[in-house]
Amino acid sequence: MNILPVALTPKKILLIGAGESAALKAKNILESDCDLTIIAKEIKDSYFEDKEVIKEVFSFLHVKDCDVVVNASGDENLSELLWENRKKYGFLLNCVDMPKYCDFYFQAVVKNHDLCVSVSTGGAAPKYAQFIRNLISAVLPKQSKDFYENIKTKRAHGDTNICQDGGKVLLIGCGPGSADNLTIKALKAINSIQIAMIDALVGKEIVDLLPKNCIKIDVSKKKGCHKLLQDEINEMLLKCAKDGFRVGRLKGGDPAVFGRVFEEAAFLTENNIHVEMINGVSSVFAGCLGGGVTPTLRGFSAGALIVSAHLRESRFNSDWIELLKNFPYTVIVLMAYSFASEIAEKAKKANISLDTPSAFISKIDSMEQTTVIGTLGKLEKMAKLCSKPAILVIGKAVAEAAKMPCEGKRIIL
Numbered sequence: 001m002n003i004l005p006v007a008l009t010p011k012k013i014l015l016i017g018a019g020e021s022a023a024l025k026a027k028n029i030l031e032s033d034c035d036l037t038i039i040a041k042e043i044k045d046s047y048f049e050d051k052e053v054i055k056e057v058f059s060f061l062h063v064k065d066c067d068v069v070v071n072a073s074g075d076e077n078l079s080e081l082l083w084e085n086r087k088k089y090g091f092l093l094n095c096v097d098m099p100k101y102c103d104f105y106f107q108a109v110v111k112n113h114d115l116c117v118s119v120s121t122g123g124a125a126p127k128y129a130q131f132i133r134n135l136i137s138a139v140l141p142k143q144s145k146d147f148y149e150n151i152k153t154k155r156a157h158g159d160t161n162i163c164q165d166g167g168k169v170l171l172i173g174c175g176p177g178s179a180d181n182l183t184i185k186a187l188k189a190i191n192s193i194q195i196a197m198i199d200a201l202v203g204k205e206i207v208d209l210l211p212k213n214c215i216k217i218d219v220s221k222k223k224g225c226h227k228l229l230q231d232e233i234n235e236m237l238l239k240c241a242k243d244g245f246r247v248g249r250l251k252g253g254d255p256a257v258f259g260r261v262f263e264e265a266a267f268l269t270e271n272n273i274h275v276e277m278i279n280g281v282s283s284v285f286a287g288c289l290g291g292g293v294t295p296t297l298r299g300f301s302a303g304a305l306i307v308s309a310h311l312r313e314s315r316f317n318s319d320w321i322e323l324l325k326n327f328p329y330t331v332i333v334l335m336a337y338s339f340a341s342e343i344a345e346k347a348k349k350a351n352i353s354l355d356t357p358s359a360f361i362s363k364i365d366s367m368e369q370t371t372v373i374g375t376l377g378k379l380e381k382m383a384k385l386c387s388k389p390a391i392l393v394i395g396k397a398v399a400e401a402a403k404m405p406c407e408g409k410r411i412i413l
Contacts, residue, residue, distance in 0.1 A: 173280020201252025369408030
């Protein structure tokens with residue numbers, strides 16, 4: 001028995017059966033533009049309700065001029081009969097889940113326009129072949145029809161180095177720290193990349209999940225210490241993708257929340273690089289929930305505002321502080337830890353009550369997570385009781401946090 005890969009010309013195929021297995025085969029056959037005839041004693045799967053099915057018992061009259069017969073009826077006696085007569089009538093035979101009655105096996109196929117990848121287990125484990133097919137599908141870049149037309153043109157003009165057009169960049173939100181907060185989509189992406197460019201806030205647990213042969217590049221940005229400028233990171237991403245690599249840009253939290261996703265995605269798109277953006281669990285929400293703070297607590301806060309206390313060149317951003325005056329919402333401030341005293345001083349000068357409930361939540365999603373609850377006037381003291389990275393939460397809803405469960409240590413001033 002041989003594996004029949006891809007028919008170069010459309011074939012005339014007879015499918016016997018109209019159950020679940022037959023539905024799977026029918027979908028595959030119809031995608032290949034083959035001429036399909038379906039016969040069955042009865043319809044057992046809803047897929048066939050709008051399909052033309054001949055409701056008859058099989059006879060060899062049905063195989064006239066057929067190139068291929070697929071028996072998905074589950075009838076082993078019929079399979080044996082077809083097997084014994086296939087050469088007489090001149091057709092190739094596949095009997096679903098009966099390898100001994102097969103001239104060929106169906107394959108699990110990934111198809112993206114002209115790109116086709118087939119997986120087979122020789123009929124031993126079709127479900128496993130489908131599993132591998134799905135893994136391959138996740139790895140392959142989803143290219144447009146224009147992409148394949150472009151590489152056809154290049155090949156026609158003698159350019160055989162077309163694999164360089166297949167690079168891709170994945171901007172992956174890795175959550176606040178531990179692998180437990182990775183999304184399934186992010187985990188799949190991490191398992192598939194060849195080069196990883198890693199931010200400082202990506203947890204070691206997550207870095208350890210990278211494939212063994214993955215090239216790891218540290219592109220950390222910490223206050224006052226940038227290993228690479230953003231423009232340099234952009235150029236590295238571009239070069240690696242142009243060289244045909246599948247590149248993962250690993251970012252702490254969610255890339256859409258002060259994660260520079262726009263700069264990188266827009267630059268790569270302008271340079272015709274395929275980009276996939278994958279959300280992550282933000283430290284904003286993981287931190288609030290873990291620290292017992294409900295930012296949109298009914299009766300205390302009708303919404304939440306996310307701001308940053310940090311601007312380029314480590315400059316302090318205080319534009320948001322004026323909003324705290326009679327503000328009916330919760331304010332969540334990222335990168336505020338190093339500016340605790342400045343925030344309290346600015347609030348005082350703006351005549352904002354220094355008794356406004358506030359909390360630092362630090363080392364989010366780790367064994368060292370600490371929540372310090374106090375007020376605006378005590379921010380400097382609160383900061384000394386925890387460490388960075390941390391988020392600052394300000395608003396009436398914070399005062400209710402003590403009634404909630406809390407992950408890690410909680411200190412109330």
